[in-house]
Amino acid sequence: MTHQTHPFPSGTVLGYPRIGPRRELKKALEAFWAGRAEAAEVEATAADLRRRTRTRLAELGLATDLPAIPSAFSFYDQVLDAATVLGAVPDRFADLVDGSGALDLAGYSTVARGRGDDLPLEMTKWFDSNYHYLVPEIGPGTTFRFASDRPVREFAEGLADGVLTRPVLVGPVTFLALAKAAEGSPEGFAPIDRLADVLPVYAEVLRALRAAGATWVQLEEPALVSDSTGVPADRLLAAATEAYRVLATDLPAAERPSILVAAPYGDLRDALPVLAATDVEGLALDLVRGTVPTGSVAGLADKVVVGGVVDGHNIWRADLDAALGGLERLEGLGAHQVAVGTSTSLFHVPHDVEDEPQLDPTLRSWLAFADQKVREVVTLATGVTEGREAVHAELLAAADARRSRAEAPGVVRPEVRERLGGLDATAFRRGEFATRQAAQAERLGLPALPTTTIGSFPQTPEIRVARAAFGRGEISAEQYQDEMRAEVRRVVELQEQIGLDVLVHGEPERNDMVQYFAENLDGFSVTQNGWVQSYGSRCTRPSILWGDVSRPAPITVPWTTYAQSLTPKPVKGMLTGPVTILAWSFVRDDQPLADTANQVALALRDEIADLEAAGTAIVQVDEPALRELLPLRADAHAAYLDWSVASFRLSTSGVRPDTQIHTHLCYSEFGEIFGAIDGLDADVTSIEAARSKMEILGDIAAEGYPRGIGPGVWDIHSPRVPSEAEVTDLLASAVRVVDPTQLWVNPDCGLKTRRYEEVTPSLEHVLAATRTVRDSLAIPTA
Ligand code: MET
Numbered sequence: 001m002t003h004q005t006h007p008f009p010s011g012t013v014l015g016y017p018r019i020g021p022r023r024e025l026k027k028a029l030e031a032f033w034a035g036r037a038e039a040a041e042v043e044a045t046a047a048d049l050r051r052r053t054r055t056r057l058a059e060l061g062l063a064t065d066l067p068a069i070p071s072a073f074s075f076y077d078q079v080l081d082a083a084t085v086l087g088a089v090p091d092r093f094a095d096l097v098d099g100s101g102a103l104d105l106a107g108y109s110t111v112a113r114g115r116g117d118d119l120p121l122e123m124t125k126w127f128d129s130n131y132h133y134l135v136p137e138i139g140p141g142t143t144f145r146f147a148s149d150r151p152v153r154e155f156a157e158g159l160a161d162g163v164l165t166r167p168v169l170v171g172p173v174t175f176l177a178l179a180k181a182a183e184g185s186p187e188g189f190a191p192i193d194r195l196a197d198v199l200p201v202y203a204e205v206l207r208a209l210r211a212a213g214a215t216w217v218q219l220e221e222p223a224l225v226s227d228s229t230g231v232p233a234d235r236l237l238a239a240a241t242e243a244y245r246v247l248a249t250d251l252p253a254a255e256r257p258s259i260l261v262a263a264p265y266g267d268l269r270d271a272l273p274v275l276a277a278t279d280v281e282g283l284a285l286d287l288v289r290g291t292v293p294t295g296s297v298a299g300l301a302d303k304v305v306v307g308g309v310v311d312g313h314n315i316w317r318a319d320l321d322a323a324l325g326g327l328e329r330l331e332g333l334g335a336h337q338v339a340v341g342t343s344t345s346l347f348h349v350p351h352d353v354e355d356e357p358q359l360d361p362t363l364r365s366w367l368a369f370a371d372q373k374v375r376e377v378v379t380l381a382t383g384v385t386e387g388r389e390a391v392h393a394e395l396l397a398a399a400d401a402r403r404s405r406a407e408a409p410g411v412v413r414p415e416v417r418e419r420l421g422g423l424d425a426t427a428f429r430r431g432e433f434a435t436r437q438a439a440q441a442e443r444l445g446l447p448a449l450p451t452t453t454i455g456s457f458p459q460t461p462e463i464r465v466a467r468a469a470f471g472r473g474e475i476s477a478e479q480y481q482d483e484m485r486a487e488v489r490r491v492v493e494l495q496e497q498i499g500l501d502v503l504v505h506g507e508p509e510r511n512d513m514v515q516y517f518a519e520n521l522d523g524f525s526v527t528q529n530g531w532v533q534s535y536g537s538r539c540t541r542p543s544i545l546w547g548d549v550s551r552p553a554p555i556t557v558p559w560t561t562y563a564q565s566l567t568p569k570p571v572k573g574m575l576t577g578p579v580t581i582l583a584w585s586f587v588r589d590d591q592p593l594a595d596t597a598n599q600v601a602l603a604l605r606d607e608i609a610d611l612e613a614a615g616t617a618i619v620q621v622d623e624p625a626l627r628e629l630l631p632l633r634a635d636a637h638a639a640y641l642d643w644s645v646a647s648f649r650l651s652t653s654g655v656r657p658d659t660q661i662h663t664h665l666c667y668s669e670f671g672e673i674f675g676a677i678d679g680l681d682a683d684v685t686s687i688e689a690a691r692s693k694m695e696i697l698g699d700i701a702a703e704g705y706p707r708g709i710g711p712g713v714w715d716i717h718s719p720r721v722p723s724e725a726e727v728t729d730l731l732a733s734a735v736r737v738v739d740p741t742q743l744w745v746n747p748d749c750g751l752k753t754r755r756y757e758e759v760t761p762s763l764e765h766v767l768a769a770t771r772t773v774r775d776s777l778a779i780p781t782a
């Protein structure tokens with residue numbers, strides 16, 4: 001040992017759900033934002049949640065006298081928290097900080113949510129998860145200071161309760177790698193340029209934590225497992241060396257807690273030897289996505305290595321035997337101590353399987369939510385310290401669960417496998433686009449710049465009330481269906497009044513675009529309380545894809561054909577694509593994702609065939625999550641894009657040339673995967689574009705993309721109603737870049753989160769703008 005390391009527990013988790021088993025934090029925050037609760041009430045709810053978390057984790061077997069229990073609470077987002085600690089608040093919110101640079105809960109909420117014309121911090125996906133973080137804005141002039149001692153207070157709160165926790169902070173390299181250059185930054189500036197200026201503040205935080213009694217701190221550095229942060233690899237590695245020289249070497253060990261650098265979501269690769277060569281006392285490795293390093297790694301001899309063998313990102317029970325094997329190999333690397341951990345924080349999974357009494361007991365026996373995963377960690381830690389015999393019964397039970405999973409009816413269905421195995425290349429290919437284009441033009445007779453929407457119309461309180469009543473058995477299936485049909489009729493009439501060209505039924509019957517299909521396909525189950533945080537107070541309830549997938553009966557056909565019966569205009573059928581269904585569910589881990597995606601694709605293919613047979617001329621298959629599952633490592637991109645594009649094509653290639661296939665993409669930057677979008681071979685692609693002022697169109701024009709494209713002309717993420725002039729400008733800029741015969745007109749995304757007060761005038765403006773631009777083109781309208 002070159003210097004003193006504080007004792008570390010034999011088992012730990014990197015983080016735990018923060019929103020509460022019954023979404024208590026969500027409810028408290030939303031009441032506060034709505035003016036129905038005081039900040040002090042939210043603080044009290046949060047303190048209570050933190051206390052319950054500590055108590056629960058201790059009950060489940062994590063140590064309280066060694067820093068096994070993370071102190072990783074957040075009111076909204078951990079990246080915003082780091083910005084708050086560093087005092088890095090954008091200038092437009094400068095009035096919200098007090099004399100010492102701190103934000104109160106109201107100010108913190110405003111930075112997260114915006115006010116009037118002051119836009120909130122931008123939100124984007126956290127690594128390859130479905131969690132969204134807030135993007136810090138850092139410029140050359142951003143001042144950093146130790147502005148919020150919240151992490152210190154929360155640590156002290158645990159200590160006062162008799163629990164020695166381990167504070168968790170986003171590390172300096174990741175914080176800067178995920179930040180964006182503040183507006184007005186000079187060309188070539190990158191936030192990582194400010195590393196030397198944030199490190200002294202991190203050092204102060206570490207000193208304060210030590211003074212409060214913390215023995216270990218966890219600094220999260222997932223940027224080091226990714227090629228996708230925009231910071232070149234050599235720059236990231238140099239930053240890691242510099243950061244941990246300043247924090248671990250220059251700052252003497254006696255003046256700070258021991259440092260655990262955590263690298264969730266993947267393999268450190270070249271960053272492992274770099275981190276191992278620093279004086280940090282511990283490294284947490286993701287051994288679910290990554291592997292145990294082979295060969296020797298210099299510098300591990302005086303370090304604690306946390307082997308993240310329990311998957312923090314999915315819900316299946318661990319293969320405890322294999323996990324122990326991995327930990328044994330890890331011990332072979334000669335670290336000072338090997339501890340057991342989760343691969344990532346557990347905030348990606350729900351709290352407790354016991355909260356799902358309605359789930360099939362066999363399925364339930366295969367699952368591990370956060371609490372079950374803590375038990376797995378504790379079991380494995382016993383196995384490591386006392387030997388396999390000490391946990392013999394637990395190993396057997398885990399093996400039994402896996403066997404039951406492999407053998408249970410529905411997990412492997414020969415008819416599904418045979419059908420997939422029997423496919424040849426033609427199942428993935430449509431005919432020539434030119435032929436399709438001519439046939440579709442003839443069948444549809446649409447005007448230039450056809451107008452449409454993305455699918456959903458507002459989910460009104462009445463719809464939600466009816467769905468809840470139906471769920472509770474208070475109204476019959478017929479009553480529910482009648483109410484939804486009445487809504488479809490209203491939506492169709494509204495679209496006709498506004499003058500849209502291609503109509504939708506409005507999706508009132510869908511609670512969620514993935515769960516709806518999960519509920520109607522074999523191979524899926526849905527939970528009652530399985531909420532996970534998506535961003536801020538928003539949660540989703542991912543479905544569980546556990547078995548071979550097939551479609552027992554048509555799903556959307558009755559809704560689409562009913563809508564079509566009400567209007568002579570074409571009504572688009574609406575489906576969610578295979579990649580998005582996978583991305584927003586907990587997916588089986590016992591076969592390649594590509595195979596699972598193709599099973600979903602075949603079920604959708606059948607649905608599309610039924611829609612086509614029922615007379616539907618246009619079918620849209622949404623793939624908003626196509627970019628989200630893109631692997632963090634560049635060398636894995638090609639294989640991913642191959643199977644994801646193939647599954648979309650498998651779902652859509654069974655149609656006649658005169659049936660028009662649309663797809664819809666949103667939520668992220670698609671420029672990077674433009675080739676894949678082209679590869680989908682959809683006749684028309686609608687894509688989020690309003691906020692970026694149609695940036696994507698440049699790529700499209702440059703690539704010579706031949707098919708239809710509908711760049712969003714209305715940013716539906718805010719309640720703002722765009723003016724007719726604004727939409728006209730966007731469309732006018734679009735027709736300058738793209739051949740007008742390819743152009744469609746639509747909003748950025750579905751309208752389900754908006755209200756009719758916004759939707760009706762916005763769509764009217766879109767239609768008026770379209771007429772203006774059509775006239776200016778002098779293309780005859782049909
Ligand atoms: C997140 S993409 C949403 C697409 C879906 N068809 C909707 O309009 O809601």
Ligand SMILES: [Zn+2]
Nearest residue numbers: 624666749750
């Ligand atoms: Zn969308």
